[in-house]
Amino acid sequence: MREFLKTKGYKMTPQRELVFRSFFELGEHVSVDELFDRVRQIDKAVGYSTVWRNLKLICEVGLAREVNVGDGVTRYDRVTRKPHGHFYCVSCKSLLEFDLNEIAGRLAKVATAEKFETESFKVEIEGVCKSCRDKENRKTKRSLSESPGVSKAKLSKKR
Amino acid sequence: MREFLKTKGYKMTPQRELVFRSFFELGEHVSVDELFDRVRQIDKAVGYSTVWRNLKLICEVGLAREVNVGDGVTRYDRVTRKPHGHFYCVSCKSLLEFDLNEIAGRLAKVATAEKFETESFKVEIEGVCKSCRDKENRKTKRSLSESPGVSKAKLSKKR
DNA sequence: TGACTAAATGAAAATCAATTTCAATACCGA
DNA sequence: TCGGTATTGAAATTGATTTTCATTTAGTCA
Numbered sequence: 001m002r003e004f005l006k007t008k009g010y011k012m013t014p015q016r017e018l019v020f021r022s023f024f025e026l027g028e029h030v031s032v033d034e035l036f037d038r039v040r041q042i043d044k045a046v047g048y049s050t051v052w053r054n055l056k057l058i059c060e061v062g063l064a065r066e067v068n069v070g071d072g073v074t075r076y077d078r079v080t081r082k083p084h085g086h087f088y089c090v091s092c093k094s095l096l097e098f099d100l101n102e103i104a105g106r107l108a109k110v111a112t113a114e115k116f117e118t119e120s121f122k123v124e125i126e127g128v129c130k131s132c133r134d135k136e137n138r139k140t141k142r143s144l145s146e147s148p149g150v151s152k153a154k155l156s157k158k159r
Numbered sequence: 160m161r162e163f164l165k166t167k168g169y170k171m172t173p174q175r176e177l178v179f180r181s182f183f184e185l186g187e188h189v190s191v192d193e194l195f196d197r198v199r200q201i202d203k204a205v206g207y208s209t210v211w212r213n214l215k216l217i218c219e220v221g222l223a224r225e226v227n228v229g230d231g232v233t234r235y236d237r238v239t240r241k242p243h244g245h246f247y248c249v250s251c252k253s254l255l256e257f258d259l260n261e262i263a264g265r266l267a268k269v270a271t272a273e274k275f276e277t278e279s280f281k282v283e284i285e286g287v288c289k290s291c292r293d294k295e296n297r298k299t300k301r302s303l304s305e306s307p308g309v310s311k312a313k314l315s316k317k318r
Numbered sequence: 319t320g321a322c323t324a325a326a327t328g329a330a331a332a333t334c335a336a337t338t339t340c341a342a343t344a345c346c347g348a
Numbered sequence: 349t350c351g352g353t354a355t356t357g358a359a360a361t362t363g364a365t366t367t368t369c370a371t372t373t374a375g376t377c378a
Contacts, residue, residue, distance in 0.1 A: 011325060011374050032365080047328035052365075054326095068229045072336080072364070085266075087275050098269050103262060107244075107284060110257050115289040116246050122283045125266060130274040170345050170354060191335085206357035211336075213355095231335070231365085 008061050015046050019054035029067060029075040029086075029095045030055075069095065069124060085123035091132035098125075167220050174205050178213035188226060188234040188245075188254045189214075228254065228283060244282035250291035257284075 001020060002012040010016075022038045023030060036051045055076055058064040067075045069088045075095075083104045087096040100123060111118045160179060161171040169175075181197045182189060195210045214235055217223040226234045228247040234254075242263045246255040259282060270277045 006375090009325095013326060013374070015327070045328085049329080049366080050327055056366095066229055068227050070225060070227045070233075074229075074364080085269075087270070087273065089275075090278065096273065096275070098273060103265055106262055106265075107282070110244075111246070111284055111286065114246060114255065114257060116248075116255070116284065116286055117288075117292055118284055118286040119249065120285045122281065122285070123266070124282075125270055125275065125277055125280040127270065127275055127277040127279070129276075133274075133276055168354095172345070172355060174356070204357085208337080208358080209356055215337095233335080 005061070010057065010061075015043070015050050016054050016057075018043055018046065019051050020058065023055065023058055023064070023076070024078065028077050028097065030077075031073050031075050033073075035076075065120060067095075067122070069126075083121075085125065087129065088124055088126050089129040089132055090126055091128050091135075094129060096129065164220070169216065169220075174202070174209050175213050175216075177202055177205065178210050179217065182214065182217055182223070182235070183237065187236050187239075187256065189236075190232050190234050192232075194235075224279060226254075226281070229285075242280075244284065246288065247283055247285050248288040248291055249285055250287050250294075253288060255288065 001017070005012055005016075018039055019035065022042070023035055026035065026038060032048075032052050032055055035055060036048055039046050039051055055064070059066060059076065062079060064076045064078050067077045067086065069075070069086065071088075071093065083100040084097045085100045085103070087098060088094075089096070103123060104121070107121055107123075108118065160176070164171055164175075177198055178194065181201070182194055185194065185197060191207075191211050191214055194214060195207055198205050198210055214223070218225065218235065221238065223235045223237050226236045226245065228234070228245065230247075230252065242259040243256040244259045244262070246257060247253075248255070262282060263280070266280055266282075267277065
């Protein structure tokens with residue numbers, strides 16, 4: 001990694017190392033706050049801006065990509081070998097991946113037809129996941145208060 | 160329109176009328192600021208929040224939908240008869256539409272397979288449009304300063 | 319190794335879009 | 349026309365993102 005960054009003209013630092021490592025340890029769809037929390041668990045002295053800047057850097061060097069599901073929080077996806085789309089559950093805010101390689105091919109074709117040079121593409125499906133739909137059904141029967149959902153992101157808000 | 164809104168439980172006002180009309184007069188991918196500017200050209204007294212709220216309302220009643228290309232500004236698309244994706248040119252910030260109905264079918268299939276209830280979907284291709292690519296080429300030859308682009312949004316920032 | 323220089327860091331402030339508050343006003347049904 | 353309720357407009361707030369700036373540090377070179 002140190003070498004890789006050097007070729008791109010960046011230095012390695014303990015903080016950077018930690019941010020990079022943490023990012024790759026976390027799953028996909030990492031928000032700055034989530035990454036910040038993770039980093040802080042290991043080193044309380046790392047600043048928010050350092051985490052933010054290094055996350056940007058990870059994108060800069062092509063190892064991650066921004067994902068935007070429209071909930072106001074930018075998330076970051078590791079650039080993986082396979083293109084994938086996202087299901088975004090509007091109820092529990094969870095993000096589910098699905099394979100995209102056939103669709104990717106089609107999109108490439110469309111782009112070519114329009115003489116558009118593709119850098120990246122996003123496919124997002126918004127809706128309600130099975131788990132939430134089941135909950136909904138039970139809810140209407142028993143008339144509960146809120147719909148909690150499967151994996152609410154719950155980003156802590158104290159910096 | 161007045162009647163339609165009434166059935167949904169909303170009142171009609173001159174401001175609302177103006178916002179709605181302006182929104183439908185403008186093309187696709189309207190940002191709040193763009194709409195605000197447009198409205199202000201006709202009535203200087205309309206407040207920003209009124210425009211914002213009514214744009215939200217247009218979505219609420221199902222006549223528009225949010226589009227997010229990741230440049231930090233939410234845009235709004237009139238809900239049209241045909242599903243379409245967007246080419247987003249990172250250079251000139253222009254948005255170009257392309258037809259999506261074959262791809263839409265495939266996406267529906269994927270969703271069904273995952274037992275996901277689709278409400279909407281987005282397909283965005285990011286890259287460089289032909290026009291900008293041509294400009295780029297000329298630039299490298301003659302070594303100019305900036306790349307201006309075709310239709311930079313240039314949202315005015317004084318409210 | 320020691321010293322230099324550009325890059326990186328951390329805290330705080332600034333930015334910027336999105337959203338809310340609240341007092342004043344205007345719809346619209348009775 | 350009157351009254352309750354929704355809407356409006358200005359300003360304030362929120363919340364994420366980005367920048368500033370003084371300080372520290374990594375990497376280089378003698």
